[in-house]
Amino acid sequence: MVAVFPCHPQPWDMFMYNSRQALLFVLPALLLYVAFVAVPILQVAAYSLFSWDNGSIKAFSGLGNYQRLTSDGVFWTALGHNAIWAVLTLCFPLMIGLVLASILAERSPRTIRLMSALYFLPRTIPLVVAGIIWGWIYNPIFGLLNYVLDLIGLGSLGGAWLAESGSALLSLNAAGAWTFYGFCVLIYLSAIQSIDPSLYEAASLDGAGWGQRFRFITVPLLKSTTLFLGLYAAIEAMRFFDLVWVTTQGGPGYDTEVLTTHIYKTFFLVGDFGYAAALSVVLLAIVLTIGGLSYRILSQS
């Protein structure tokens, strides 16, 4: 979960002197975090400076592993797919989420509750299981999608959705969107509900239709929510793994390869820990940059 909004610290002056106790409050979390997140990150950074052979350190290699990045075509392909994934996510689940939320907002609380629960349902399903289900939908032999296309006489459009160069990444993204658009609906809904209703009433009195209210009130006022979701989506687009791994493992060819699968293969299957670590550091640098940017942008807005 990423939720990077600036807070407004209101220090409770009574305790200003009590810094030692305050640190004790933070300490348990800090210890856990340092031991299992911060230290491993530093270790990974250190690993990336060595060459490895089948899981054992061979020699110090300086920035050798990073130099390899430039000539590693798979890395660049993967990075491109991450970028496409981010754009697709911005186009589809975010827009759908916004539209659904603004339609829903005008319905009764019961409808809102029911529908938003439905939309969110897929998010409660572990991605591994989601991947398996969508694998069945796209299956070339018995897949539901081909079956339905056949039923409506469009059988010629059928194919091996996850196994063809042209459709693999897109098809996978539709599965990813399935688990994400409900979240967008929820976030947009709660943002819309915090908009002053009198704005809508005034607009309605002036004769503005639903489309106009959507365009001139909802969309502009939800700019920061959209920004938040967009950055969230971008970070998730860099980090996702489970869905690809259980469906295509990056295939066919390299058509659904992303950074995390490239890291996984380099690490677990090739046993080149040094290069896998270098890839991890690059991935981390990218997400930290996006994260930092989001923090800055969202603080300003």
Added chain:
Amino acid sequence: MKTNKTHMRRLQATLSLMVMATASGAMAEPVPVVQWDQFSNAGITAAGPAMEELIKVCEAALPDVNIERTVVPSIGIRESYRLAVSADKTPDLGYTWPAASVLAGYARTGKVAPLNSYYDKYGWDNVNAFYRGRNSYQGKLYAVPMEQDLMGVYYNKAMFAELGLEVPKTYAEFKTVVDKIKEAGKIPIAFGNRDRWPATNTLSLILGLTAGRAEEEKVFFGEEPWTNPKFKLAAETFQQWGKDGYFPKGFNGIGYDEANALFLGGRAAMNITGTWVLQDMARGAKFDLGVFMLPPISDGVPPGTMWGEGSQWQVSAAASDAAKDAAASYINCLTSKENRKTWVEKGYLVPIGTTAEDLKAWNTMPVVKDFYAEGLKTPDTNFYDLHTTVPESVTQVLYPELQKLASGDETPDSFLAAIQASWQAAIANGERWVP
């Protein structure tokens, strides 16, 4: 780490105690041997019941051995084993795949123990020169291969009879058979490559039958590049099979198990795969199941098939001497002639060294007997499995490139060029396995 050391010290103490105890005729305290294997009860290498029984048998026969078994599913054992090795937690005894190429990596880094002294002690004549080579690195033996893997063509005898087809004796006949199956509206060859590794087997078979073993060895162990004309013919042949509808539509999106199901469900006439699914095939086929060997594709290439070891027993270099000794005596028990019978009868697993005559005498299904009778006829010309012969870094290029080659998204030339590039990188990196 600390616990490891104390553990080892304790083992050494146990060993010396044991020696004294045996000398005085008393019962020895058994040496624990941590074993990782992949024998589940169904699917690939489904010899779980046989493994369970043999642990009991061997522990009874070897009072000083105590097996502590962990089943690591076949799909994940490569990853798990590598992680364990990197964390110095190599199990005393492991049974992992893919064979030669990965084993060489662990031998190179000193993580698995040389077993020459145990080979001398126990003989292990069942492991022939070919397999000894595959389990060696720079002249030393590092593992004991067990499963005799062979590739062949499973076929639906009933469907062949219905369509008036004979088992093909030549490649031309094979092509005719495929054409007739296609005309009849059936899938000629059940093939699914979503899992990415099945195509390495298919290509290995085609490669051996277009280039032949001698030519393969020039590339694998010599200086000949992958981009040679014979390898190119193999790549072209494989791609042509895909183009000509030998395989089901969308095969890159079909799982290995789904492809097997297509065959078992009577929708495909043939299934080109290995003995590692013999159990599922034999049990699952509701029709008369047959096996034949794919005829040579190029003129002048002798008949033969792809063979290899499914996995091999390897011993951790970090294990105590007592644990190594115990593991070796246990391996000796597992691969002894009378216990091979258990593997065959209870596990559908045919250990290396089992002859066609042995199988005839033992209680197993006809298709098992036929498969091995055919495959073991040509020991001198049987050839390599790419998947277990090339280093992992090459395998990881082979997987995606093969998907592209099979689907026609890439030409045979650029396929071979890609493999050659990763091959050279692997050699430069010292990753190549040479027996």
Added chain:
Amino acid sequence: MTRTSRVFQHAVLLLFALYALVPVYLVVLASLRSEADLFSGPLTLPWPIDIGNFRRVWFESGFSQFFVNSLMISTGSTLLVMLTAPLAGFAFAKLKFPGKEILFGLFLAGLVVPAPSVIVALYGDLQMLGLLNTRIGVILPQAALLLPFSIFMMRTVMEDVPDDLLEAATIDGATLFETFTKVVVPIVKPGLLSLALIAFLFSWQEYLLPLVVIQDETLKPLTVGAATLQGRYGVDYGGIAAAGIIAFAPIVVLFLVLQRSFVRGLTAGAVK
């Protein structure tokens, strides 16, 4: 609003409800079927309902154990988060201490850390600590990876606690810790419930971490169990579907019962 546009809006709402539901329906359907060929028959639920697949994976494929493991791992991580994050969140919201902003920034950075990039090193560390192949070995890093979000959320929640209540408690002679447990915790209970739910949800869904840390069949959680079913036992769609449902049904039930708390947790901090 015109009638047509109203109808159109309804259609859009329903269309996307179908998008959410059809795949779920499909897996339910598959779990109740026994045919090897998944969707060859009609796409209606079979009657009477046959729960043979559930019984089989539950009793024979080890899913009763996987379920217990998921429960233990998720509960453990959630507990750990609940024991640490609210305290830290409180300190970040209400107390002043040196290095506060830097520490908070350090936690914030963790919001984006991808699990695959720490796992490389984590494995060796867990081995050193003797935690490899144990449930604790999953629980500790899982909780640590959840901390950034949890602390962020807790800080937001704690900020809403009125200062004068805290001051009153202090004047009554309560220690800081007593103030926290007796005054703050009761006020932020709904927030704590939301956090617990979210932490539980994310731990329950985690795949890579337990995949790497645990080898032992008897310690695996549901996600890993369900993924290894694929391709392991031949084609067993019914079994895999049943396994999948076992893997997500508890969360769905939890979500439907406690929807409000879930939504509050998910939207915490995102909208202000």
